[in-house]
Amino acid sequence: MSEARERDREATKARLLQSVEALIREEGFGALGINALAKRAGTDKVLIYRYFGGLAGLLSAYAEEGDFWWHVDDILAEPLPGPDEADGLSRCLGVIFARHAAFLRAHAVALEVIAWEIAQRNELTEALESVRESRSQEMMRRLAARFDLDVREFLASVGPLFALLGAAANYLAARGRRLRIFNGIDLQSDEGWRTLERSAARMIAGVASGAFSTYSTQ
Amino acid sequence: MSEARERDREATKARLLQSVEALIREEGFGALGINALAKRAGTDKVLIYRYFGGLAGLLSAYAEEGDFWWHVDDILAEPLPGPDEADGLSRCLGVIFARHAAFLRAHAVALEVIAWEIAQRNELTEALESVRESRSQEMMRRLAARFDLDVREFLASVGPLFALLGAAANYLAARGRRLRIFNGIDLQSDEGWRTLERSAARMIAGVASGAFSTYSTQ
DNA sequence: TTGACATGTCACCATCAGGTGACATATTAA
DNA sequence: TTAATATGTCACCTGATGGTGACATGTCAA
Numbered sequence: 001m002s003e004a005r006e007r008d009r010e011a012t013k014a015r016l017l018q019s020v021e022a023l024i025r026e027e028g029f030g031a032l033g034i035n036a037l038a039k040r041a042g043t044d045k046v047l048i049y050r051y052f053g054g055l056a057g058l059l060s061a062y063a064e065e066g067d068f069w070w071h072v073d074d075i076l077a078e079p080l081p082g083p084d085e086a087d088g089l090s091r092c093l094g095v096i097f098a099r100h101a102a103f104l105r106a107h108a109v110a111l112e113v114i115a116w117e118i119a120q121r122n123e124l125t126e127a128l129e130s131v132r133e134s135r136s137q138e139m140m141r142r143l144a145a146r147f148d149l150d151v152r153e154f155l156a157s158v159g160p161l162f163a164l165l166g167a168a169a170n171y172l173a174a175r176g177r178r179l180r181i182f183n184g185i186d187l188q189s190d191e192g193w194r195t196l197e198r199s200a201a202r203m204i205a206g207v208a209s210g211a212f213s214t215y216s217t218q
Numbered sequence: 219m220s221e222a223r224e225r226d227r228e229a230t231k232a233r234l235l236q237s238v239e240a241l242i243r244e245e246g247f248g249a250l251g252i253n254a255l256a257k258r259a260g261t262d263k264v265l266i267y268r269y270f271g272g273l274a275g276l277l278s279a280y281a282e283e284g285d286f287w288w289h290v291d292d293i294l295a296e297p298l299p300g301p302d303e304a305d306g307l308s309r310c311l312g313v314i315f316a317r318h319a320a321f322l323r324a325h326a327v328a329l330e331v332i333a334w335e336i337a338q339r340n341e342l343t344e345a346l347e348s349v350r351e352s353r354s355q356e357m358m359r360r361l362a363a364r365f366d367l368d369v370r371e372f373l374a375s376v377g378p379l380f381a382l383l384g385a386a387a388n389y390l391a392a393r394g395r396r397l398r399i400f401n402g403i404d405l406q407s408d409e410g411w412r413t414l415e416r417s418a419a420r421m422i423a424g425v426a427s428g429a430f431s432t433y434s435t436q
Numbered sequence: 437t438t439g440a441c442a443t444g445t446c447a448c449c450a451t452c453a454g455g456t457g458a459c460a461t462a463t464t465a466a
Numbered sequence: 467t468t469a470a471t472a473t474g475t476c477a478c479c480t481g482a483t484g485g486t487g488a489c490a491t492g493t494c495a496a
Contacts, residue, residue, distance in 0.1 A: 007462060007473050030338070034454060044475060049455080118389070119337035120248070121396045129397070136401065155402050160417035163401040164386040171336070171389035172381065178339045179347070183354065183381040184373050199378035199425065206424005207417065225443050225492060252484060262445060267485080 013051050015041040020062040025108045029116040032059070032124075056123040063127035068113055070103045072139045076146075083147045090208040092143070093158070094201040097165050101193055104173035115174045136166075161207055165200055172196070231269050233259040238280040243327050247334040250277070250342075274341040281345035286331055288321045290357045294364075301365045308426040310361070311376070312419040315383050319411055322391035333392045354384075379425055383418055390414070 019040040023031050034055050038045035052058040081091040104110055113132075117125045140162070144154035176187030186192035237258040241249050252273050256263035270276035299309040322328055331350075335343045358380070362372035394405030404410035 009473070012473085028337075033452095035452080045454085046456080046476095047474070050473085055454085115337040117397075118392045119246075119333040140401075159402040160413050161421075163390065163403045164383070164414060164417055164421070166401065167389035167393075168382040168386040171385035174336045175385075179335075183358075183384065184377040185381045195378050196382060199382055202425045203379075203382070203421035204424075206422075206426075207420045208424075227443070230443085251482090253482075263484085264446095264486080265444070268443085273484085 009051065012041070012043055012047055015043065016048060016051070016058060017062055017065065020059065021066065021068075021109060024112050028112055029120070059124035060127045063124060063131060068107070068109045068128065069132050069135060070100070070110075072135055072142060075099050075103070075139055076142060087205070087208070089147055090201075090204050092147075093161070093165075093204045094197070096139075096143075097169065097200045097204075098197045100166065101169045101173060101197065104169060105176070105193065108177070111174045111177055114170045115177075118174075136162075161204065165203070168196075168200075227269065230259070230261055230265055233261065234266060234269070234276060235280050235283065238277065239284060239286075239327060242330050246330055247338070277342035278345040281342060281349055286325070286327045286346065287350050287353060288318070288328075290353055290360060293317050293321070293357055294360060305423070305426070307365055308419075308423050310365075311379065311383075311422045312415070314357075314361075315387065315418045315422075316415045318384065319387045319391060319415065322387060323394070323411065326395070329392045329395055332388045333395075336392075354380075379422065383421070386414075386418075 016037060019037050020032070023036060023040055027036075032055075034045045034048055037055075037058065038048060048055065048058055052061055075096060080095060081088045083089070085091070104114075113125075113128050117129055140155060140158070141151055143158075144151045147154075172182060172185075172187055175182060180186060180188050185195060234255060237255045238250070241254060241258055245254075250273075252263045252266055255273075255276065256266060266273065266276050270279055293314060298313060299306045301307070303309070322332075331343075331346050335347055358373060358376070359369055361376075362369045365372075390400060390403075390405055393400060398404060398406050403413060
């Protein structure tokens with residue numbers, strides 16, 4: 001009867017971690033539960049308690065090793081406008097916005113993470129959040145270095161801009177999973193997102209024209 | 219024993235509707251359930267089935283009569299920059315952004331609605347969504363009329379801008395409920411939001427400088 | 437007064453959740 | 467070989483959920 005599954009702790013742990021990813025992608029965070037995870041992994045839920053100490057432990061293990069968010073190297077990959085080019089920083093920010101948006105649209109798990117971070121706050125969302133935040137900070141630091149700007153002042157001037165555009169991309173991409181139209185924009189079409197990118201680029205340029213140097217405050 | 223509660227259908231229905239609001243505000247959407255609502259209203263869940271046809275019916279009744287979102291009159295209340303003033307439209311959009319953001323920060327239920335619309339899709343979020351969307355559309359139409367612009371072209375030029383800024387405000391306000399900092403911005407302080415409003419105003423101006431008239435396409 | 441209906445109460449059901457204890461068996465060290 | 471331990475299976479518990487049927491009693495028209 002019982003097929004005497006192979007005894008391999010590491011393989012079982014790996015299957016459980018993969019189940020976290022698969023469940024989030026296919027059914028969303030709402031479906032994440034001890035029972036569902038065990039079933040999906042084809043194992044017994046008691047092993048989750050034994051190997052990970054419970055659901056929270058499994059989820060934070062996933063957060064640490066999971067590949068659910070972009071890497072700084074990818075978001076800043078060449079070719080990328082540099083400090084020697086005209087409007088280098090503005091165009092650079094535009095490219096980053098576009099890459100960020102493209103990544104989101106291509107990664108269902110990332111969108112689920114964003115949606116769930118807003119709606120709920122628990123051990124997993126906190127762990128995921130901290131990974132995301134540290135990557136963003138790293139990206140900003142490297143960008144400041146690229147343009148030879150003081151990090152503090154760079155954050156002060158570009159921070160609000162990134163906050164607005166990043167927030168917009170997150171919201172629209174997450175929303176676009178299930179709702180096609182927002183303010184007349186088709187969130188599920190390439191054309192809709194190109195429109196958004198053009199607007200974002202113009203908005204960036206608008207801020208840049210006013211102030212962007214290291215000695216801008218207001 | 220049983221206190222023989224007064225028999226008043228309308229009062230019971232009203233208590234149930236108030237429970238929806240109270241539960242969302244105090245415990246979030248996750249707590250919305252037949253049992254929790256009945257308990258909160260101090261009544262029996264079977265009455266929800268009888269009077270509203272079930273949870274979905276109660277929730278959509280709330281969506282129709284609930285006061286969970288801004289009214290167009292409020293968001294466009296005077297004083298508001300008009301077509302005769304310099305940069306009238308740009309400044310008008312800036313004011314609307316600020317009012318939208320201020321409303322969100324002051325209304326916990328609205329933030330819950332936004333968060334839940336992103337994370338889940340069900341009868342209630344669809345009903346709430348449709349109310350929100352229709353108010354936005356109405357606001358845009360009245361704005362076009364105020365500046366004597368063709369609605370279609372107005373939507374094409376201002377639509378992406380509103381989409382980006384509205385999305386950003388929604389995301390940041392919803393996120394700010396539980397997470398204080400985003401990209402160095404304090405989402406729970408007036409100062410943080412003033413910074414965002416200044417950036418938004420500059421971004422709007424940047425788009426306006428390039429194209430804003432009725433005959434702009436790209 | 438009587439009978440129909442509206443309002444409200446209660447008990448119960450199946451299902452799912454997270455969680456735990458008891459057990460079977462493979463592996464490995466003594 | 468034997469005994470301890472690691473791995474995995476199974477049955478069961480408590481509690482909450484959505485949902486329904488049976489019942490008690492107030493209200494109101496005939």
